[in-house]
Amino acid sequence: MECILWPCFVYSIKMKKYLLIVLTSLLWACGSNGTGTTEIPTPIEDGKDRKPILTHLADQVIIPSYADFKVKFDAMQQQSDVFSSQPTQANLTSFRSAWVEAYVAWQKVELFDFGPAEKQTIRNFFNIYPASENGILANISDPNANLEVPASYAQQGFPALDYLINGVGKTDAEILAFYTNPTEGVKRLAYIKRLTTRMNTLLTKVITEWNTTYRDTFISKTGLDISSSTSLMINGFVLHYERFIRSGKFGIPSGAMLNGVPSPEKVEAYYKKDISLLLAKTAHQAYVDFFNGKAVKTGAEGPSIKTYLNALKAQDSASGKNLSDIINAQFEASKVKIDALKPSLYEEVKNNNSAMIAVYNEMQKATRLLKVDMTSAMSITITYTDNDGD
Amino acid sequence: MMEISQYLKKTISPAPLAVFRICFGLMLLGSLLRFWAKGWIESLYIKPIYFFNYYGFEWIKPWGEYTYVLFVICILSAFLVAIGLFYRIASISLFLSFTYIELIDKSTYLNHYYFISLLCFLLIFLPAHTYFSIDAYRNKSLRAILIPQWNIDTIKFMMAILYFYAGLAKINSDWLLHAQPLSIWLPARNDMPIIGFLFNFSWVPYLFSWFGCLYDLSIPFLLWNQKTRPWAYLAVIVFHLLTALLFPIGMFPHIMMVAALIFFSVQFHEKILAKLTCLWKLPISKDSSSSVYNPPAYVSKLLGLFFVFQLLFPFRYLAYPGELFWTEEGYRFSWRVMLMEKAGYAQFTVKDTSGQQLVVNNTLHLSTLQEKMMSTQPDMILQYAHYLRDYYAKMGFKSPQVYVDSYVALNGRLGQALINPNTDLAKEQDTFLHKTWILPFHDTIKGF
Numbered sequence: 001m002e003c004i005l006w007p008c009f010v011y012s013i014k015m016k017k018y019l020l021i022v023l024t025s026l027l028w029a030c031g032s033n034g035t036g037t038t039e040i041p042t043p044i045e046d047g048k049d050r051k052p053i054l055t056h057l058a059d060q061v062i063i064p065s066y067a068d069f070k071v072k073f074d075a076m077q078q079q080s081d082v083f084s085s086q087p088t089q090a091n092l093t094s095f096r097s098a099w100v101e102a103y104v105a106w107q108k109v110e111l112f113d114f115g116p117a118e119k120q121t122i123r124n125f126f127n128i129y130p131a132s133e134n135g136i137l138a139n140i141s142d143p144n145a146n147l148e149v150p151a152s153y154a155q156q157g158f159p160a161l162d163y164l165i166n167g168v169g170k171t172d173a174e175i176l177a178f179y180t181n182p183t184e185g186v187k188r189l190a191y192i193k194r195l196t197t198r199m200n201t202l203l204t205k206v207i208t209e210w211n212t213t214y215r216d217t218f219i220s221k222t223g224l225d226i227s228s229s230t231s232l233m234i235n236g237f238v239l240h241y242e243r244f245i246r247s248g249k250f251g252i253p254s255g256a257m258l259n260g261v262p263s264p265e266k267v268e269a270y271y272k273k274d275i276s277l278l279l280a281k282t283a284h285q286a287y288v289d290f291f292n293g294k295a296v297k298t299g300a301e302g303p304s305i306k307t308y309l310n311a312l313k314a315q316d317s318a319s320g321k322n323l324s325d326i327i328n329a330q331f332e333a334s335k336v337k338i339d340a341l342k343p344s345l346y347e348e349v350k351n352n353n354s355a356m357i358a359v360y361n362e363m364q365k366a367t368r369l370l371k372v373d374m375t376s377a378m379s380i381t382i383t384y385t386d387n388d389g390d
Numbered sequence: 391m392m393e394i395s396q397y398l399k400k401t402i403s404p405a406p407l408a409v410f411r412i413c414f415g416l417m418l419l420g421s422l423l424r425f426w427a428k429g430w431i432e433s434l435y436i437k438p439i440y441f442f443n444y445y446g447f448e449w450i451k452p453w454g455e456y457t458y459v460l461f462v463i464c465i466l467s468a469f470l471v472a473i474g475l476f477y478r479i480a481s482i483s484l485f486l487s488f489t490y491i492e493l494i495d496k497s498t499y500l501n502h503y504y505f506i507s508l509l510c511f512l513l514i515f516l517p518a519h520t521y522f523s524i525d526a527y528r529n530k531s532l533r534a535i536l537i538p539q540w541n542i543d544t545i546k547f548m549m550a551i552l553y554f555y556a557g558l559a560k561i562n563s564d565w566l567l568h569a570q571p572l573s574i575w576l577p578a579r580n581d582m583p584i585i586g587f588l589f590n591f592s593w594v595p596y597l598f599s600w601f602g603c604l605y606d607l608s609i610p611f612l613l614w615n616q617k618t619r620p621w622a623y624l625a626v627i628v629f630h631l632l633t634a635l636l637f638p639i640g641m642f643p644h645i646m647m648v649a650a651l652i653f654f655s656v657q658f659h660e661k662i663l664a665k666l667t668c669l670w671k672l673p674i675s676k677d678s679s680s681s682v683y684n685p686p687a688y689v690s691k692l693l694g695l696f697f698v699f700q701l702l703f704p705f706r707y708l709a710y711p712g713e714l715f716w717t718e719e720g721y722r723f724s725w726r727v728m729l730m731e732k733a734g735y736a737q738f739t740v741k742d743t744s745g746q747q748l749v750v751n752n753t754l755h756l757s758t759l760q761e762k763m764m765s766t767q768p769d770m771i772l773q774y775a776h777y778l779r780d781y782y783a784k785m786g787f788k789s790p791q792v793y794v795d796s797y798v799a800l801n802g803r804l805g806q807a808l809i810n811p812n813t814d815l816a817k818e819q820d821t822f823l824h825k826t827w828i829l830p831f832h833d834t835i836k837g838f
Binding site: 046048049050051222223224257260312313314315316317318323326367368369371372373375376377378379380381 | 573574575577578579580581589590592731732733734735747749762797798799802803804805832833
């Protein structure tokens, strides 16, 4: 009985007394919130709670955006099936316009690269460009080609469809001939069907998970640790701007990133050409709207990254300006440069590349604000590693 | 002088040192096993392609797969120190192996690892094995019932330096007047149960900042003083438990809570040892000696020098112009703990005279942790630039030039460029002199 497990307990009686005092005062401090008095927290302080933000973004932005995209996607898949059964000029035209609408709607969900989308790595299967022509042609001859491996990314999704409906011939007649070919036509149409079916499967998985379990998981993981919703969301969000909007749409085709050598063939929707600017504009606007928490249905702004930064009083200490205003101003500066471009970014890279590089440079400034200033103000570590600090 | 020589002659029971040896050895053992279990040996010391050496320690090389052997040596040494077996050799090998590991890569630098290295160094020279150890059980001539009091005080003094200097470093305008970086870090924990809501109030980080500063400055004195000690120790528990709950700082709070027991009385430690004996039914040699341990004469001189160094070295930053938090010249090894929320972005361009040029993808060369650390610390930016210079020279660039586009945000300020983008870093040398290619900081942080 003399043996007590831990030496601290030598002082046990004294210690107990002190602990009691501390615990009581802590409890008193905690208990004083919400009991009796009604004039406690001000609305500004509430803005620091992440649950309302996550809830608003899930319910008013992410889930409705996916629903909108699904409608456009289904329409495209339907037109694709019609075209597969009857590869005529009229059906090609309707397939193309449905493809454009779906591709535009995709730009409004591609940025949600966290949660189910990250789990399915849907982006890799939907929008890696430039498309691999040789890979696509090889897959047409081999209906069992593996479409799950990284090497297959550029052989599927919207860029592959772009090639298949806009790039396999110089004229519509040549394109139609590609599919009406007596020996190969059926296989080629089957590949289109395989691609749209696969896209549908992946998209359905992502949407189903958001609509069932993930929405609640998303809004309940309110911490800022490595697996929290906010951390995953912000990491995906920042990465998306840097890698897929700044680099993918402008930096790489313009050559601003490598050797200064322009690569016009690396623009998005290279075969369709005249929608590349529309896609970029849509993606950029969706990005800005997400930052500001703009509800998809009503267009009204709600709790968002912007309101969170404001609640944290993230400011430039020199000018007293809100960081969120500075970021929005930089988005606007990028937008002005984007709006100055002509519809085909392919042509812009070839003839007006300095305007492309100007967009890249503005976006570079926004990238720094997002990646360094915003994450630092939010105490979120970008490029997460699990380690101790001091 | 009389007083000093009087003090050096004072003796005390070795019980506190024995308890410290056991606790410290076991805590270190636990830390190392935790490190291993988390897979950090692999991710921090084996996987990276490049390692950031410390200036003057370029000869320290990673051991690749054999890093596990290094850890086994370290773990075994910690265990031997804890039980007091082959103590002298074990304490030397513990110091050497632990310090070697820490010197492999600057990006893993943590103040508390440095602290552990220093304690290991002290233990080499202290008679922590003369009491309640296997060595003493096996070898009667080792046993002592009295050791010089200053032997125990060195540990207390080292802890006092850590706390007091950490407190001094907090006396600056960012910490006290703007409650930075706690104003950024605490709201991040506002979803914690019970106390989380407190972090939504903007006065709470101020309270924490001021309390933290006063705690660090006063705790060594309060622990040293017998009357205030129980309260002070309670404060140690509350403070470190809170930091353990709030921040990802691993074993450090636990090590400090246990290490602070050294301040307690001989009776306290005797009781602990008596409990341990009783609990584990340890065999006790009744043949208690009455000898007094006399350390070799060089030890007091050596440790005297050690402490002079410890007291002065953290102030080396005064020799550099510019803002310490910005340049980090003289920042490490100075007990500057949790003072900065610093995030950065560094994009390197490599060029040569033949017109070749490319923007470096850092993830091809650095781990995520290394990239994060490098992007805010000028000396690491330079080391990495030199690595890139050599790498691209092999890749066919003719005497490559290396430029960096850097952007760093410090304690809630808007980011600004850290390094002069027009400096060819390939040509700059790493020295202890001020780095003139660090751009000036557009603000003033007053204080220590």
